[in-house]
Amino acid sequence: MSAMLLNKEKWPDFIGKLAGKELWAPQVDSNGLRFAPVAEGEVPSLDFSNTRVPPKEVVFPQTETLFRFKSGSEELKQPQPGKERVLLGVRPCDARSMKIIDKLFNWDEEDPYYLKRREQVTLVGLACTEPGLNCFCTSVNGGPASTEGLDLLMVDLGESYFLEQVTKKGGSLLEELKELLEEAGNDSQEQKESIAGEAANKIKRSIDTEGIPAGLPGLWEDPLWQRVSASCLGCGTCTYLCPTCHCFDIQDETEGQEARRCRMWDSCMFREYTLHASGHNPRSTRRERTRNRINHKYNYYVDKFDVIACVGCGRCINLCPVNIDIVDVLGQVKEALR
Amino acid sequence: MDLEKLRETAAEVVARDDVKYLIGWKKGTFGYRVMPGFVEDAESAAELIFSPLCTANLATYLTLVEKPPLPRGQEPDKRKVAIMVKGCDSRAVTQLLMEKGIERENVVIIGCHCPGMVDPALLAEKYPEAEEPAEIKWSDDGFVLVRNGEETNLSRDEVLAEKCKLCRYPNPVVSDITLGEPVEPWEPAEDTGVAEVEGKDVDNRWEYWQEQFANCLRCYSCRNVCPLCYCEDCILDRLNPTWVYRSVNFSENTAFNLARAFHLAARCIECGECERVCPANIPLGKLNRKLAREVREKYGYEPGTDPEAEPFQAGYKPDDPEDFIM
Numbered sequence: 001m002s003a004m005l006l007n008k009e010k011w012p013d014f015i016g017k018l019a020g021k022e023l024w025a026p027q028v029d030s031n032g033l034r035f036a037p038v039a040e041g042e043v044p045s046l047d048f049s050n051t052r053v054p055p056k057e058v059v060f061p062q063t064e065t066l067f068r069f070k071s072g073s074e075e076l077k078q079p080q081p082g083k084e085r086v087l088l089g090v091r092p093c094d095a096r097s098m099k100i101i102d103k104l105f106n107w108d109e110e111d112p113y114y115l116k117r118r119e120q121v122t123l124v125g126l127a128c129t130e131p132g133l134n135c136f137c138t139s140v141n142g143g144p145a146s147t148e149g150l151d152l153l154m155v156d157l158g159e160s161y162f163l164e165q166v167t168k169k170g171g172s173l174l175e176e177l178k179e180l181l182e183e184a185g186n187d188s189q190e191q192k193e194s195i196a197g198e199a200a201n202k203i204k205r206s207i208d209t210e211g212i213p214a215g216l217p218g219l220w221e222d223p224l225w226q227r228v229s230a231s232c233l234g235c236g237t238c239t240y241l242c243p244t245c246h247c248f249d250i251q252d253e254t255e256g257q258e259a260r261r262c263r264m265w266d267s268c269m270f271r272e273y274t275l276h277a278s279g280h281n282p283r284s285t286r287r288e289r290t291r292n293r294i295n296h297k298y299n300y301y302v303d304k305f306d307v308i309a310c311v312g313c314g315r316c317i318n319l320c321p322v323n324i325d326i327v328d329v330l331g332q333v334k335e336a337l338r
Numbered sequence: 339m340d341l342e343k344l345r346e347t348a349a350e351v352v353a354r355d356d357v358k359y360l361i362g363w364k365k366g367t368f369g370y371r372v373m374p375g376f377v378e379d380a381e382s383a384a385e386l387i388f389s390p391l392c393t394a395n396l397a398t399y400l401t402l403v404e405k406p407p408l409p410r411g412q413e414p415d416k417r418k419v420a421i422m423v424k425g426c427d428s429r430a431v432t433q434l435l436m437e438k439g440i441e442r443e444n445v446v447i448i449g450c451h452c453p454g455m456v457d458p459a460l461l462a463e464k465y466p467e468a469e470e471p472a473e474i475k476w477s478d479d480g481f482v483l484v485r486n487g488e489e490t491n492l493s494r495d496e497v498l499a500e501k502c503k504l505c506r507y508p509n510p511v512v513s514d515i516t517l518g519e520p521v522e523p524w525e526p527a528e529d530t531g532v533a534e535v536e537g538k539d540v541d542n543r544w545e546y547w548q549e550q551f552a553n554c555l556r557c558y559s560c561r562n563v564c565p566l567c568y569c570e571d572c573i574l575d576r577l578n579p580t581w582v583y584r585s586v587n588f589s590e591n592t593a594f595n596l597a598r599a600f601h602l603a604a605r606c607i608e609c610g611e612c613e614r615v616c617p618a619n620i621p622l623g624k625l626n627r628k629l630a631r632e633v634r635e636k637y638g639y640e641p642g643t644d645p646e647a648e649p650f651q652a653g654y655k656p657d658d659p660e661d662f663i664m
Contacts, residue, residue: 029549029553030549030550030553031550031553031618031619031620032553032618032619034553052617052618053555062555062586063584063585063586063587133368133369133466133467133468133469134368204469205469227376230374230376231373231374231375231376231399233398233402233559233562233563233615234402234562235557235558235559235561235562235563235615236555236556236557236558236559237557237559237615237617240555240557240617241555241617249584251577251580251583251584253580253583253584253585262584262585264584264585264586265586267557270558270575271575272575272577284404284406284407285404285406286404317367317368319617321394321559321563321614321615322373322374322394323366323367323371323372323373324373325367325368325371327367328367
């Protein structure tokens with residue numbers, strides 16, 4: 001089974017069939033759109049642009065308890081293992097981001113917490129037909145119908161969804177749902193290709209990344225870092241909402257005689273990030289921290305893992321309180337390299 | 339406001355020997371964005387703007403300055419910083435002066451009379467943002483949106499920012515140089531946002547804030563953008579002891595948000611920046627405005643309106659009202 005069609009009328013049945021699994025989809029809460037478990041009997045809508053917080057939070061939660069312990073006891077209690085989850089409506093950029101951070105969590109040490117969650121999740125993607133204003137996935141090897149990182153890709157053909165199997169996991173999901181599906185013919189395949197092409201053409205922002213990873217080390221002391229960081233507030237918006245940012249901190253937190261060891265997202269834009277116990281901070285100003293953010297994504301990660309750690313989702317551009325715009329910053333990098 | 343005059347004035351200010359740089363507003367990179375501009379010469383002064391999109395309060399940059407250790411023998415740059423302020427922003431500067439967060443001789447204040455700003459998010463809902471940065475102008479009874487050479491009239495009520503609807507100080511309360519024509523203050527609207535929360539019973543009110551704080555990402559953009567959140571050693575960054583745990587959950591998030599609100603009581607000048615920048619859309623303005631109103635109504639005190647006045651917490655009068663204290 002490689003490509004199938006699902007008539008939109010059967011969408012509620014499709015969801016019904018998945019009822020035995022923990023199903024997550026973008027849902028509107030009081031403050032915006034976010035991935036959340038779908039309540040029983042509810043049918044999620046796929047009419048959305050993208051979530052505010054990327055779905056990386058499902059596999060790499062902002063705070064997670066690693067284990068609990070008690071005063072006077074040597075026992076370490078691990079939390080109950082999570083369940084199999086199906087994420088519905090993952091945008092191709094966000095799926096690619098997971099593939100990218102997999103490399104980090106599989107690097108020198110395997111991270112059992114992340115990898116376990118990753119193994120338990122099935123990503124059902126939804127190709128973009130109306131990219132957002134600041135999307136630039138096509139500049140960083142992605143695309144509105146990219147399948148990288150996904151298990152299954154859905155493309156909206158109007159009256160039906162085109163379902164493309166990407167991995168075995170995606171295939172077995174299709175197998176479970178097969179009585180609702182019909183084989184996709186060549187015409188649907190062509191329609192899918194043309195929709196994907198049109199969507200790519202709608203992307204307005206772009207940056208030619210050629211030469212950036214190799215050029216960044218030479219710009220270490222360039223005045224551009226002072227210029228772009230002057231207005232930076234040093235908040236965590238860009239990093240916390242970035243689907244590829246993966247820095248974390250580990251801390252022990254007590255509750256009376258009990259305590260938990262947990263890890264939580266950290267942000268290289270914070271002033272206490274890399275602050276040494278001595279009081280010295282090797283990145284003591286926002287200039288150095290901004291330089292690090294760009295270098296980490298467009299230089300160090302490329303050097304280490306051969307891929308740019310940015311998927312062009314545009315969240316940092318949309319949500320930066322002071323309009324620090326990564327496409328603009330990269331433009332200034334290119335300018336400085338000329 | 340005459341932009342030529344603004345740019346000319348800015349160029350003159352930054353040309354002074356005793357001025358380091360000027361902080362103003364520049365055109366953004368797309369849609370309704372405007373970015374803070376750090377001006378050091380006449381060339382960059384020519385990029386400055388003042389439009390109904392200049393909602394941001396730049397006063398936070400006065401205290402956000404980093405002081406990395408200097409190489410041996412190098413003297414710190416003690417020249418003044420010039421800053422462009424609207425009415426509300428000037429209250430932040432005034433409050434900083436009152437608290438001795440900054441010294442008067444270290445700043446050059448360029449006051450801009452402000453007819454009111456648009457809420458960019460509200461505007462984007464009605465007229466989606468485009469790739470090109472849009473231009474917006476004031477008109478006699480509202481605003482004019484200019485996009486692709488096409489002009490759209492917007493009524494004032496339709497897109498005026500909430501903080502501006504409630505504003506009582508459209509003209510700068512402190513300045514060295516003023517630009518534009520003084521604005522006749524308008525009748526502040528009723529604060530329906532606060533009234534709506536006040537109208538709930540205790541349980542529902544708690545539930546309301548629980549829902550809001552549960553979404554907090556602890557990115558601290560509210561703290562960092564706030565011109566009056568400028569402690570060098572913030573309680574939130576402390577690890578030993580850890581006053582507020584890093585865990586992002588309802589309990590810690592509430593501790594953080596309430597601690598911040600209380601630290602701002604009788605200090606918040608209602609510029610609305612916390613709410614504007616929050617990526618989780620938490621209505622922080624309601625919290626801060628409620629406290630500001632309590633202080634105003636109970637003590638007749640308004641922060642940031644008189645640089646010579648005593649900060650609220652530093653003052654005590656034997657006849658201070660206490661009938662609402664249990």
